[in-house]
Amino acid sequence: MEPATAAAACPRLLVSLLLVLSCFVSPELVHGQPDALGFISIDCGIADGPSYPDESTRGLRYVSDAGFVDAGAGANAGINPPYSDRELAARYLTVRHFSGGAARSCYTLRGLSPGGRYLVRSSFYYGNYDALNRLPSFHLYLGVNRWAAVNVTAPDDILIFEAVVVSPADFFQVCLVDIGQGTPFISGLDLRPLRAAMYPEATVNQSLLLLNLRRPAARFALNRYHFWRPASFYKIYRYPFDSYDRIWQSYGDIAAWTNITTTANVDVSKASSFDAPPVVLRSAATPVNGTRLEFSWSPDTSQNNDSSSAAYLLLLYFAELQQLPGNVLRRFDILVDGASWNGSRSYTPKYLSAEVVEQVVVQGSGQHTVSLVATPDAILPPILNAFEIYSLRQMTELATNNGDAKAMMGIRTTYMLKKNWMGDPCAPKAFAWNGLNCSYSSSGPAWITALILSSSLLTGAVDPSFGDLKSLQYLDLSNNSLSGPIPDFLAQMPSLKFLHCCCNSRIGNNANICDNGASTCAPNDKQKNRTLIIAIAVPIAVATLLFVAAIIILHRRRIKQVRLDSRYMDGK
CATH class of the missing domain: 2.60.120.430 (Galactose-binding lectin)
Structure with a gap:
């Protein structure tokens, strides 16, 4: 959609005629x-x-x-x-x-x-x-x-x-x-x-947002925990222990829990979808007495999670760290808010082989509780090596299409434009860049359809990035100090209908178009702009036979009217 201040769209011929008013140079970004x-x-x-x-x-x-x-x-x-x-x-x-x-x-x-x-x-x-x-x-x-x-x-x-x-x-x-x-x-x-x-x-x-709830023993409010003890010594594991530099914090020293550890290597190949570092999995929490291990979490207010519809991704990491005799069994049920984990059967960790048990939980109450409960036939209590909790965030806002966004960044850099030109050019709508009109779709990215840079102190050449705006219909570069060689690509822009370049410096070998003593540049006066564009375009166009032919074919009626007016004046 064209901006409200735009003049009516000119014929595509005028776009071609006005090519002589523009030029292109773009410094490397x-x-x-x-x-x-x-x-x-x-x-x-x-x-x-x-x-x-x-x-x-x-x-x-x-x-x-x-x-x-x-x-x-x-x-x-x-x-x-x-x-x-x-x-x-x-x-x-x-x-x-x-x-x-x-x-x-x-x-x-x-x-x-x-x-x-x-x-x-x-x-x-x-x-x-x-x-x-x-x-x-x-x-x-x-x-x-x-x-x-x-x-x-x-x-x-x-x-x-x-x-x-x-x-x-x-x-x-x-x-x-x-x-x-x-x-x-x-x-x-x-x-x-x-x-x-x-x-x-x-x-x-859809992005995964790591839940951001602080525990008393944790330095940071990140819900990605290991169970090495004492917590005061084994505070954080990150790079180089985790090759992806994730931060794994100690869950803290819980009086009712102890931990079991190993120096042996833990095979993580079966948990490759999440690649937890082996050092994190060489320790596991287990109850000192009893048959139950539990932890809870609540909605993360910093992420603005709606209590009724927010969904969480829960990742539990398990690996048996003790080589158990054949008659000793560690088996437990995994419950979330008292319900069996995805209706699954009881779980038995594998010796020195890590596995990840995952489930998406939809928030339905103020707090969730994960319970690991030993089965009646189990000899040993449950264990837990590590866990992560993420909030699932739908990326509902659609950004500007990649080509337009990169073109606008190039234009911004070339002319050192400030305005409010930060972030994505069109989205969210509340932060759209000044001087743009964008076309929005519920099923695809936004496209830029109009760009108004009149009186923006533009100097030098016209950046070639303008040519990458494939859906641009209206371009206003008036009242600036643009100069340079004649551009070729404006005629190839598939959607461009109106180009407004009055009041710029010497472009090609044409003097400043407002420096003729007969007219002034008034970008807000639609009629003056239209008259000025035609007054400039026709003398330039007749310089070549191709443009003359195009004018004769497309402006036959206008030429007739001019001849009638001439006869009338001669008769007087």
């Missing part, structure tokens, strides 16, 4: 890329410069976020004492905050594989960086879909959010959205590639 492992590890808030090794991951190299956000977006700040005086990873000592008034501020992660599966992790540590002691709240988005609410409840809170996503394009965006309750900020952002077979529940249309 440079963004941060994954490292040799395919990892992107960003320390937000440090100055642009060389990467550094992170001690907590035994050498993963973190880089500045300068290559992942628009130049000038946000500002860097350091954490203030006493919050900076603690044993923290380096990425928690600085933040990038976005206090410029933009509704949405985004990071663009490039160099990805379309359809590839990735773990995305964002981290936040306020640490009174602004010396105001004002705890902010804002929203976090995966591309164009809401991920979580970031609610800082204490200056020393470390908030981490993880998701498993399928990237629809060769780039992916993570955005912070200002909701008027404090300045959005971020400490770190990580992306890790996963094998194609891992977490098959994740699709382009």
Whole structure:
């Protein structure tokens, strides 16, 4: 649909005639890329410069976020004492905050594989960086879909959010959205590639959000737990123990539980859909006395889960760590809220062979409980080696089609346009870029149909990225300082109906079209614009026989009228 301020569509001939008013040059777009492992590890808030090794991951190299956000977006700040005086990873000592008034501020992660599966992790540590002691709240988005609410409840809170996503394009965006309750900020952002077979529940249309509930013994509010003890020593396993750099936390020391361990290798080949690291599976929790092991979880308010319809993916990891005599049996029932797990039979873990038992649970109450209950014939109590809980999030908001999105990013970079041009050009609708009209569909991506860049201080050549907007019908480049060689591709744009280029600098060998002493450029005056376009187009067109022929054929009536007017004037 054309914008309300647009003039009526011109014949396609005029598009061809106005090609002489445009030209194309596009500087190469440079963004941060994954490292040799395919990892992107960003320390937000440090100055642009060389990467550094992170001690907590035994050498993963973190880089500045300068290559992942628009130049000038946000500002860097350091954490203030006493919050900076603690044993923290380096990425928690600085933040990038976005206090410029933009509704949405985004990071663009490039160099990805379309359809590839990735773990995305964002981290936040306020640490009174602004010396105001004002705890902010804002929203976090995966591309164009809401991920979580970031609610800082204490200056020393470390908030981490993880998701498993399928990237629809060769780039992916993570955005912070200002909701008027404090300045959005971020400490770190990580992306890790996963094998194609891992977490098959994740699709382009559905992401897995790791449940974000904090336990007293846990450093972070992430529901991915192991059962090594004591918890004070075996706090966290991540890279290099987990080749995908997932964070596995200790569940804590439960008085009614003990743990069994082994130094033997645990075969994980039968659990390859989730690839838990063997070190995590070499320990298991089991009751000290009794025949039951239980844990519970509740809805995650940060993910805005509706209590009646939210669905969770529950992953339980089992491996028998003791070589049992033939007459000793470990067998147990797996119950969720008192009901048998998918109606399955009792379960017996296999010796030194890991398996994953998974189930999707639909939220129907305020709390869920998983119970492992020994069967009457069992000699030994149940065990549990590790577990993960994810919320299933439908990606209902559809992004701009990949070609249009990349074209707009190229245009934004070429002309260093700020406006509100952050994140996806068309989606969500509330954050659509100024100057665009988009065509939306319930079953496919959005397409850009109109682009108005009049009076936008555009200088130099017209970027060739305009030619990649395949559904563009209306293009307004008036009142700028564009110049350069004559372009060829505008005539090949399949949908373009109206091109408005008045009041630009010398293009080709044609002087500034408003510098003729007879007319002025008024983009909001439809009649003046139409008259001006025709006045310029006809003299240029008659310079070639092809254009003259086209004018004679397509504008026969207009030419007749001009001749009648001439006779009338001669007669007077």
